[in-house]
Structure formats: C-alpha cells, structure tokens
Amino acid sequence: MKLDNIKRFKSVLYGALIGVVVGIFISLFRILIEFLSGIFLKIALYANNSLFLLFLLIFINLSLAIITYWLIISNHNIKGSGIPQVEGQLAGQLDYKWCPVFIKKFIGGVLSISSGLFLGREGPSIQLGATLAQGIAKLTHNEGVDRKIMISGGAAAGLSAAFNAPIASTLFVLEEIYHNFSTLVWTIALSAAVASNFISTAVFGKTPVLHMNYFHVIPLHIYPYLIGLGIFLGVFGKLYEFFTINIGSWYKKLNFIPNWVFVFIPFLLVIPIEMFIPNISGGGSNLVLTISKQSPAILTLIFFFLLRFVFSTMSYGTGVPGGIFLPMLSLGAVLGSIYAKILISLGLMSPIFFVNFIIVSMSAYFACISKSPFTAILLITEMVGSLQNLMALAFVTLAAYVVSDLLGSKPIYDEMLQNLLSPQKSSVRGNVVIINSSVFVGSKIDGKMVKNISWPDDTILSSINRNDNRIIPNGDTIIKAGDNLKISTNYSNRGYVHDYMKKLVNNY
The missing domain is CATH 1.10.3080.10 (Clc chloride channel)
Structure with missing residues (x-):
C-alpha cells in the first residue's frame, strides 16, 4: 500500500474521531442555547403583565452581560465569531491554548446567544470544533501541518453540527478558512463533517434547519x-x-x-x-x-x-x-x-x-x-x-x-x-515553520521562474506540490497555477510571510 494511501486512510480515521467528539459537544451547545433561550423568551412574554418578571429579566440579562464581559477580557481569543481566529491559526498568524479558549467560548457563546442578541451559533461552533480538534492533535502528538489539517477538520465538523450541512461545511473550510484544496484537507474535513452531522442528526432529527414549504420552481x-x-x-x-x-x-x-x-x-x-x-x-x-x-x-x-x-x-x-x-x-x-x-x-x-x-x-x-x-x-x-x-x-x-x-x-x-492582528513585520526569531500557499490562476507569479520572483525576506521555497507530486525547486523551476508552495521561515516571521505570499499568489 502506497504511503499517500495510508495518509489518506489515517485522515479519514482522524476526521471521524474529530467529527464524533465535535458533534457531541456542539449538539450540547445547541441544546443549552435552545433550552435557555426558551426560558428567557417565556419570562419576557409574561413580563408584559408582571413588573416582578420584568425586573427579573433585567437582572438576568445584566448578570449575563457581566459574566460575558469578564470572559472576553480574560481571554481575547474568544471574542466575536471565532472564524477569523481559526483562519489566523491555519495561516500561522496566531495561536492559543485550546482548553481555556474552548471552555470560555462555550460558556460565553451559550450565554450571549441564548440571551436573544442578534448573533448566530455557527461562528462559535466552528471555533469550538477547531479548538477541540487542536486538543485532539495535542493528545495524539500531531504537530505542524498535520495539526493544521486536524484543526480544519474540526472547523468543518463544528459548522456541520451547527447547521446539519456536511457538504457545505467541508467546502466552507476549503474555500474560506483553509484556502487550500489539498487531498488531505478535504478528506479529513469531509469525514469530520459527515461524522459530526451523524451525531447532530441523531439528536435533532433529519428536518433541515430552514425547511420551508414551497411547490414551484422559478420560471x-x-x-x-x-x-x-x-x-x-x-x-x-x-x-x-x-x-x-x-x-x-x-x-x-x-x-x-x-x-x-x-x-x-x-x-x-x-x-x-x-x-x-x-x-x-x-x-x-x-x-x-x-x-x-x-x-x-x-x-x-x-x-x-x-x-x-x-x-x-x-x-x-x-x-x-x-x-x-x-x-x-x-x-x-x-x-x-x-x-x-x-x-x-x-x-x-x-x-x-x-x-x-x-x-x-x-x-x-x-x-x-x-x-x-x-x-x-x-x-x-x-x-x-x-x-x-x-x-x-x-x-x-x-x-x-x-x-x-x-x-x-x-x-x-x-x-x-x-483587525485582530497588528501589522506584520519580518523577523528572524523562533524555530523553522512551513507556510503553505496555493497559486491562483492569473496571479503575479503564475508562469514565472523561481529566480525571477521577489520572495519574502528570510524565507526558503523548500518544495512545490503539483498534482500529488513533490518537486524540489531550483532557480529555473516555473511556478504554475494550482501549485502548493511550501515556504520555510522562522516562527516569528510567519505572519509577515503569510501576508506577503497572499499578495503574490492571489489574482486580485
């Protein structure tokens, strides 16, 4: 059996594991939000005719605000949606400890969303899924690229459990979060999303989240x-x-x-x-x-x-x-x-x-x-x-x-x-890390030789993945659309390199 086939098989297994774990916790996340929001809405309904219940609701919401505010000032990585934080992790631009972020995001998300604020559960679900996958990667001693791939699988599983949409969740990770359509990424993302969807479907049923009755197609x-x-x-x-x-x-x-x-x-x-x-x-x-x-x-x-x-x-x-x-x-x-x-x-x-x-x-x-x-x-x-x-x-x-x-x-x-990050500057500190960048059709470097490209400071183009083949480049190697470039740099330089490469490989 080829090494690549074994890697893909392991990706499916890891994805299934991540999907089951994420599916359980995100289902619990949804249950708590629906349970608490139902209670708060009932209190609000009866508060129309009860001054006591009105003051009770004000007290409850102020308490929720105090707890939520304390959570976000104690850890800024739980702020907002969570999707930008996951993108930053996968791009190597930021990182955080998974356990405190998971606990505080879970509690803060339940409290703020169930209070009735105009916020969705999907962003926190994506970050919670990615954070759980980060924890699994640590427990299984997966680091570097393998860790990032597992985080992307967790993100897909989180969205899938939130909306019961495994295919769209996989594509969202590839199109929006990871910005990479490599085989290992979509394999783990799809298997995690399917496993997570299986759990959430068992809990919430098969009815689509926004099921509507209509009988006509637009002519x-x-x-x-x-x-x-x-x-x-x-x-x-x-x-x-x-x-x-x-x-x-x-x-x-x-x-x-x-x-x-x-x-x-x-x-x-x-x-x-x-x-x-x-x-x-x-x-x-x-x-x-x-x-x-x-x-x-x-x-x-x-x-x-x-x-x-x-x-x-x-x-x-x-x-x-x-x-x-x-x-x-x-x-x-x-x-x-x-x-x-x-x-x-x-x-x-x-x-x-x-x-x-x-x-x-x-x-x-x-x-x-x-x-x-x-x-x-x-x-x-x-x-x-x-x-x-x-x-x-x-x-x-x-x-x-x-x-x-x-x-x-x-x-x-x-x-x-x-908005989360400070302007990125070149640095030579830290251990060597790999930054992945996919070349888009019509980008600045599409069709150019390696020696004719102005690469970011303090980096080395270590390899190119093209059609599942690994190429060790030299100065005369021509970069082609669809290539996945592996850039070696120092850990503290990763944010600068990511921003620089984004401008090179994109077509806008």
Missing part, C-alpha cells in the same frame, strides 16, 4: 428580475460589510465611555424586543421561517430589516461570543422578501414564488459578504433541503457577488482577521 421569464435582485443584494451586502467591520473602531473612538457599557447596552435593549416581537430576536432562523409562512407587509419587512441590521452590527461590535453567519442569512431573507413583495405589488410576479425569493436571497447575500459563492449555494441547498432552486441560487449569487466585487468588497472574515 425562466422571472430571471431578468433576479438580476435586479442580485444588484439590490450586492449593494446592501457592501453596506453590511462596512458597518460590521468598522463598528468596533467607532466604539473605540468613544473612549470616554467604558468598554463594559457597550456590552451592557445590547443585553438591555434586547429585552423589549423579546417582549413584543420575540420572533425577530436571536440568530434569525425563526424570523426567516415566520416570514416564509406569514408573508408580512412591505413596511413590516422594512422595519424588520432596519432593526436587525442595526442591532446585529451593534451586537457583534461588542465582541461578545457569537457569529454573523445566521444573521447574514436572515438579513438576506428579509431583503429578498421586500424585493419579491415589490414585484408582486406591481403585478410583475405571482405570489407563489415569494418563498423562492427568500431562499435565493439568503445565498446571494451571504456570498457577496463572505466571498464564498460555492459554499453559499450548497449551504442554503442543504439548510432548505431541496435542489429545486439550484439554478436560480447560482444565478442570483453570481450577480450579487459581481456587484459587491465592483463596489470593492473584500472577504469579511479576512478583514476581521486583519
């Missing part, structure tokens, strides 16, 4: 309106990216206000939302399902969008553990329903396609913000549980992606990672 004569929908979503996607990326810096400019105030405000503001419009609170899945069933009026939908847009960016800007994945999908659903309602009111479309527009808009809105179009299409397909909208999904997603690209949008998780 071709509606497709011109889908182009308009893509433009509409692309513009609002750029707005969401701008506000979400910058709100943290806006908070910092208000330096006369203590940081804890920004955490406490959302925990208090969410109380009237839970009391009077409970379906709009939380990550947004309940809102999406409610809109698909009730088809609210345009003014109501506009109100929902404005409230969720403002409060979701405000919630995320505090830095409390929680993701923007599901909030993005819910905003896309609301925008799609507004656009569909306008077409219906003008007599340009039948109401029977209303739900279809909600579905395709979720994919397009997520894609134009995250810059992960393939993940978006597959994710919505798995979350809805139907392939009927596949053509329309791809059509609108591509249109929104192009519009956001023309507006200068960048991948939101990459921007979040850069």
Whole structure:
C-alpha cells in the first residue's frame, strides 16, 4: 500500500474521531442555547403583565452581560465569531491554548446567544470544533501541518453540527478558512463533517434547519428580475460589510465611555424586543421561517430589516461570543422578501414564488459578504433541503457577488482577521515553520521562474506540490497555477510571510 494511501486512510480515521467528539459537544451547545433561550423568551412574554418578571429579566440579562464581559477580557481569543481566529491559526498568524479558549467560548457563546442578541451559533461552533480538534492533535502528538489539517477538520465538523450541512461545511473550510484544496484537507474535513452531522442528526432529527414549504420552481421569464435582485443584494451586502467591520473602531473612538457599557447596552435593549416581537430576536432562523409562512407587509419587512441590521452590527461590535453567519442569512431573507413583495405589488410576479425569493436571497447575500459563492449555494441547498432552486441560487449569487466585487468588497472574515492582528513585520526569531500557499490562476507569479520572483525576506521555497507530486525547486523551476508552495521561515516571521505570499499568489 502506497504511503499517500495510508495518509489518506489515517485522515479519514482522524476526521471521524474529530467529527464524533465535535458533534457531541456542539449538539450540547445547541441544546443549552435552545433550552435557555426558551426560558428567557417565556419570562419576557409574561413580563408584559408582571413588573416582578420584568425586573427579573433585567437582572438576568445584566448578570449575563457581566459574566460575558469578564470572559472576553480574560481571554481575547474568544471574542466575536471565532472564524477569523481559526483562519489566523491555519495561516500561522496566531495561536492559543485550546482548553481555556474552548471552555470560555462555550460558556460565553451559550450565554450571549441564548440571551436573544442578534448573533448566530455557527461562528462559535466552528471555533469550538477547531479548538477541540487542536486538543485532539495535542493528545495524539500531531504537530505542524498535520495539526493544521486536524484543526480544519474540526472547523468543518463544528459548522456541520451547527447547521446539519456536511457538504457545505467541508467546502466552507476549503474555500474560506483553509484556502487550500489539498487531498488531505478535504478528506479529513469531509469525514469530520459527515461524522459530526451523524451525531447532530441523531439528536435533532433529519428536518433541515430552514425547511420551508414551497411547490414551484422559478420560471425562466422571472430571471431578468433576479438580476435586479442580485444588484439590490450586492449593494446592501457592501453596506453590511462596512458597518460590521468598522463598528468596533467607532466604539473605540468613544473612549470616554467604558468598554463594559457597550456590552451592557445590547443585553438591555434586547429585552423589549423579546417582549413584543420575540420572533425577530436571536440568530434569525425563526424570523426567516415566520416570514416564509406569514408573508408580512412591505413596511413590516422594512422595519424588520432596519432593526436587525442595526442591532446585529451593534451586537457583534461588542465582541461578545457569537457569529454573523445566521444573521447574514436572515438579513438576506428579509431583503429578498421586500424585493419579491415589490414585484408582486406591481403585478410583475405571482405570489407563489415569494418563498423562492427568500431562499435565493439568503445565498446571494451571504456570498457577496463572505466571498464564498460555492459554499453559499450548497449551504442554503442543504439548510432548505431541496435542489429545486439550484439554478436560480447560482444565478442570483453570481450577480450579487459581481456587484459587491465592483463596489470593492473584500472577504469579511479576512478583514476581521486583519483587525485582530497588528501589522506584520519580518523577523528572524523562533524555530523553522512551513507556510503553505496555493497559486491562483492569473496571479503575479503564475508562469514565472523561481529566480525571477521577489520572495519574502528570510524565507526558503523548500518544495512545490503539483498534482500529488513533490518537486524540489531550483532557480529555473516555473511556478504554475494550482501549485502548493511550501515556504520555510522562522516562527516569528510567519505572519509577515503569510501576508506577503497572499499578495503574490492571489489574482486580485
């Protein structure tokens, strides 16, 4: 048996192990969030007629804010979504001890998300899965590249257990987080995602997370309106990216206000939302399902969008553990329903396609913000549980992606990672590490000889992986699109090298 075959077999076994462990813990994570959020919503409902319960809810939310604030100042690696931290780990730009991050992220995520803040469970689930995989790598004495591959498998398992979407979870890791389609990466990611999905399905059942009832496929004569929908979503996607990326810096400019105030405000503001419009609170899945069933009026939908847009960016800007994945999908659903309602009111479309527009808009809105179009299409397909909208999904997603690209949008998780890191500089300290970079078609170095490329300081191009073959390069070796470059450098130099290589190998 060839060595490569043995490696792939081991990857499947490690992936299955990671998937089972992550599936158990993320299922527990979901159970606790649903249990506590159910209790808090009941208290909020009865607080309409009870002053005592209102004060009790205020006390509970203030307590949650205090605990959450203490957790994030005790360990900054648990802040926010967690996806940028995982990207930073896999890029070699940051690292942290797995056990304290896992415990504090788990507790902080449960408390902040169950409180009703407009945050999703998927980002924390990805970081929790990656962190558990990091722990397994340590226990099994896997280091270097093998450790990174296991972390990527844990990330896929975390998202899969959160959304019951194993295929999209695998692609998200390859397309957005790891930025590498190597055989070992997708093998461990897929096996971990499938194993994790098996556990979560056993706990929560087979019904898709966003299952909707609809019986019609969008006909071709509606497709011109889908182009308009893509433009509409692309513009609002750029707005969401701008506000979400910058709100943290806006908070910092208000330096006369203590940081804890920004955490406490959302925990208090969410109380009237839970009391009077409970379906709009939380990550947004309940809102999406409610809109698909009730088809609210345009003014109501506009109100929902404005409230969720403002409060979701405000919630995320505090830095409390929680993701923007599901909030993005819910905003896309609301925008799609507004656009569909306008077409219906003008007599340009039948109401029977209303739900279809909600579905395709979720994919397009997520894609134009995250810059992960393939993940978006597959994710919505798995979350809805139907392939009927596949053509329309791809059509609108591509249109929104192009519009956001023309507006200068960048991948939101990459921007979040850069906000976490200081500017990277060259360094010669630390042990030797390997940085992996995949060459894109049309990049600056595609088709160039090694000797004609300006490589980052204090590095050596140690090898090139091309079509499962390992090449030891010399000055005359020509770099080709699809090559996976292994760059040797010092540990303290890894962030600088990653940023430098990113500019060389990408085509933008």
